[in-house]
Amino acid sequence: MSLGPQGRALMSIGTYHNQVPQDLDLLIHDLRFPLPDTTINKVLGYLYHYVPYVKYEHNLKLVIASFLNNPLCFGNPVPSFEQNYLIIEVFKLITDKKLKISKPTLSIKAWYDIILTEVVNFASYKPIENSWKVLPILSGLILSNELRDQLYTVHNPIEYKFYFKDWDSKANRLFKKCLGYNLSQYQNNDITYLSLIGLAVVYKKNENVFDYTGNISSHFIVRKLIQLVFDDVTSSATHNLFFSLNSNDPDLDNLILEQIIQKPVVKHLNKFSFLLESYLKKLPINEQSFQLVESVLVMMKNFNQRLSIATSQHPILNTNPSKINPNDPLSSKFWFFMKSLLFAEVIIFQGIMTRFLITQNNFWIDPFNRVSLKSKLELEYKQISFKIMHSLYYLNFILLSIGQGGFDNYNFIYYLTLEIVLKNNRGNDFENFTRFLIGNYNEVNLHAQVLNTNYLTRCKVSFVLGLWENYLQQDHSKNSGFINNEIFQICLGIVKNPTIEDFELIEISHSVLLICFSKTDDTDYQLRKTFDYIELLLHQFPQILSANQLSIAIETLGKKILANPIKPPANFEFHNSAEYFLDFLNLKCSSTIPGVHIKKPDDTATFSSAQPIVEIDAASTLSHIDEKKHPSTDIVDRNKMKKPKDRLKVDLINTGQPKKQYQFTQRTIPNTSREAIIISFFNIIPYFPLSIFIHWLNKIWDLVLSSNPEEQEFLGQRLWKVLSENLDLNRSELAYRWWYEEKNAVQHNPLKL
Template sequence: MSRQAALARLNIPSSDNPRLPTPQDLDFLINDLRFPPPTATVNKVLGYMYHYLPYVKHEQNLRLVFASFLNSSVCFGPSNHGATFAELYLIIEVFKLVTDKKLSISQPSLSVKIWYNVIWKELTNFVQFNPLQNSWKILPIIAGMRLSNPLRYELYVKGNPIQYRPFFVNWDYQTTQLFKESLTYSISPSLPDNVVNLSLLSLAIFHDPNQNILNFTQKISIPFVVERLIDMIVSPVDKDSVKSAITHYFIPTGDNNNNNTTTPSPNVKHLNKIAILLESYLKQIPGEKSPELLISAVLGKLLTFNRDLNHFSQHSKFNQDSNSKDLDSLPPLFQEYWHSMKSILFAEILIFQGILTAYVTSGTTSSRSPIYQEICLKILHNLYYIHFILLSIGQGGFDSYNFDYYVALEVVLNHSRTTGAFETLTSHLIGDYQEVNLYVVHEDYIVKSKVLFVLGMWENYLKDPNQIFVRRTISPICFNLASGENGRGLPLSSDLIEAAHSVLLAIFAFNKNTPRETLEYLDLLLRQFPNVLSANQLSIAIETLGKQTLSHPIQYHNLTEEEQLELSDLYTNSAQELLEFLYIRCSAIGTGIPINRTGNALGTAQPIAEYGANSTMSHIDEDGMGIDIIDANKRKKPKDYVPKVARLSKEPSEYEVQVRLVPETAREALIFSFINLVPYLPLSMFIPWLDRIMVVIDASNVSEREYLLRMLWRVLSENLDLNRCELGYKWWYETRGMAKL
């Protein structure tokens, strides 16, 4: 459009007549806003707002420009068929920048209070003129300005609270009321998708999580809002988009050496706010009709999304563990990928938390428990697919994740006896070749993360399991994994081996096992020490097996003839055979073989209680050595009887400085693990086996013997009950003539 035509449309005379005023830039700006040329775009219109609104000099001019913008057909045309959701979202971004700029300019020509008041009045008048058509248009403006509140506080309220705090408190209250009223007309199935999405995103940005969400949308259908919010999370921005749900979040471009990435969509940028808003609505679900159907639909959409995300990542260059790496040291493309994954994880944890909180606080009746179990099964299934993200960032202190995981797992396990749903789900998750191929788990980080997740659930399940499922499924899979090799003879990662051992120890701690199974597993443990398992891990494992066997020995003469065929004729019970097995291995191991590390407890996929043993090794650097059995039995042990001839010349405090508590050789570690079984020795075998332990100690070299004697004394003096303590002291001082160490 020519300059003359523009002046004519504004009824402004031509400047050819020198007696008439010359049109200013403001006149052309208003003309372009009211009568946009064919080349006008949303970006251009918003660019005008950014460059003019913060610097306006006169109140009337601000009114004219802002009112013209609100009536712009480019941004707010009829039904808004022209602008996409991504374009409309820019209104939020630009008005945040406009407000920031207005607050920051050093010499404003229009005061901040006047500027805010003009905006408020124009928004109010605009909505009142036609609430049905205009309400949704003001939401992104208010949401964008709200994003500037932290800067507003720092620059004005904090330094001059008397002048500015009352004003802005009142302004916030008025805009909040206007926002609430406008929402009623802005979220409806009859409105275009881009309008509804923009309104919901504006609400997500504007809403304070501490406020009840129903105060904003009392007249709006909660199921409709929940469905639209979950679609905003798991679906492309626009229905006609060719992007998949995954590339909606992350679109890698170029080859391995190209670090270019795409700009995140509005939903991705504010994913956390959308998730918090959805969580707020999900907490209100129990009050709705048929809430389980809606929640099931939400979890179903998330499950499809998470499965696609997992498979996409598994077949991408990002299929590698970042937990041990400094994220900032990774290439930019990898940094963006893992940041996107973290955002997805955090958002979904909030969603699951909203669902579980609603049911926990609503007091679910027994008649609805089966439905509740199905919901929790779906939550666990979702967590299974995103577990690789959790492993990459670590779960320490992640209370929301722990809440979701343990509440869902507890509900499912409480019903597993009657439904078998847990067994069915985990068998599918670890046995389905499409999900887990155990032949490649050694080289596939994401497959490994899925295996670890199932192992973690099994570890909790084993406290009250179906024995058939344990023997047919859990034991064979975990024993193969714990052996450290897959079907091709390739080594597995240490964390997977440790997790498999952790599950096996739970099996032996909480379930009945045959003597042959115990010895086969013990043989595996000894073969893996010290190259695979550390001294500490070996100690925990042997103590767990020993405690279970020695506390409940199986008498072989009570077994059936078929069961006796698997046993040796040399032993009368399982306790005797276990001790003899350890004795032979302790006798055979050479002296002076150094070990590189003591290591920590066996790793697992999730935080659990100890395995039924409280290893002396695991508490070696603490006061005392594990749980004091005397204290646990609420009985006092007798006073130490130390003959005068046996007393050491040095004071205990002077001597303790030189004490070595950690084993340094393989022989020390193995015999020390044997010593840890002394508190569990049956009374009938107590003294004979103390004598045999002394045999293997005396066969060690000088340094090893000194260390092992001291460890034996600590067990005798600190870890025995009353009866064993009396026998042990008498054996130590009188039979052996040993000194207190």
């Protein structure tokens, strides 16, 4: 059959946005017998420009029936799921346009009825062969329900509410029936993936997912979903295009949008994650489910490892996001996608871990098995937790791009997996795991030049330091050799290296070191390490450490030494380590030259934590598993609502007495190095032994008086604040008598108080 001028003009149009078929016969012919140069996009373009404006019921029936028999979309070989995914998008656009037409040529009810009738008849004619062709059409129509209800149901409930309720019921019933024919291991992968995409966009996370898939194996669906999202042979590999794009390409924005962002897996990543979460948290408790979860986590870990390697090798993307140009399309789109990926993976992990918590609340014991289900599950989930932590290790560069505080879902997964691992730390598994993460040269090189130039390496080191920080804070028994020979040495190596430029990495290493000192036993060797470390702290102030950070560190170390003084060797001139520490600090204060100003006197920063959240009670999750008053399904919400607990900031006043508000006449922040160091000395006054309390107050008084007049006034005010607010009753009585009677500070006012 030869086409006339109108037909040839129609077929010559390249993009479907401008395709307006002029004759129904031509349209139907092109749908049923497309020419060799006709594409799926062109076919869908015809529908987009005709179906919303169709005038007669018979014509709409013919067009829908002709499309369902289109050999390009539904022929053999089956097109890729990415190509046919456009059917979902276009039918949503078609429905949206139909709903917005001010004077519809065909009534809304008739339009919906005809399309549903056609797809029902088509699916019923050959259910096994035709059902997959119906799913993307139904998915597109259902995606428009929100707009439909806004425009029609809300404003005309009498006319449309019950009609659309009945229509939705029929459409959903057909969707579920057709879905059952296509989720099978014998089905073509492209058909299965297209069906899963339809399920993902239709499913709402508050629904029971088994209402859609019934008796279809959850294991099969989970495997296919994981392959779809994380296997490189599917469209998940499209993110790799980020690493091959030219950042100077003038059409870069459009390339990223078309080749990456608009791909179905990337576009609906969050929907896939919620779908996977729903299946994973309801898996039955058996060996097959455990193996399935492990295989899922292995595939995700491998995916994340490949992503980490590719990012670290890219000259532009291997950069701290805070330092990139926000107008750079490559970097901005890349980090947008990375954040979406992190959120999606965390939701999947959440489904896995929530299953464990729900089971723990409702566990049963098999009388014929020596190991209870609860104990067996804990051992299984220890292995699972290690695999999740391994993925988080590779994803930490994304988390830090969001902010060290993370987000609720991430923190739930991070602290719960860490708690399970540490609770079941048999055979030093945790120590070996973290040793591997930071000691694997293929992953981490601790050379200063690598740390300075490789953002992803710094993020991996930071993640391990966070694990160590939590490990040191736990009450369980710890491997002292591992702490002294590995944690301490690695962190000390970072803070001592003058060529490392990342101050945040230095800060978090300091935070781990301070916990090391506060948790280890007091020995002569440990004491020598402590004083060497104090020397390092003073050396790094104020270039690297702030006055407040110095004060926190000195108080942390001083509190430990003064609370548990040890006897020195026989030839030592001091009675104990406490006196030696106070004399050592006094000497450092007195040798600091007055009047040397700090560049940033208003810096009150604390040490950054290597963990996602500084203030959190990390041991709060499993402790509530057996609480009957909380429904098991609220585990995530309960975890998010836990009251935070400060683990790093040192509480300078902890006497149980209400704190007064002291008003300084001029300032509250030290301006000079001498002021800062002496104030750090002030902060350990509450820990002075009573037997030497007045003696060391006199020493401190001498330090204040030997400062210059401006420093004297400031230090005098700070000293009075400590004496009047920070002491217990016994020390407060001694301090008041010393201040008023011995020094006559108020009467003579040598410090201009």
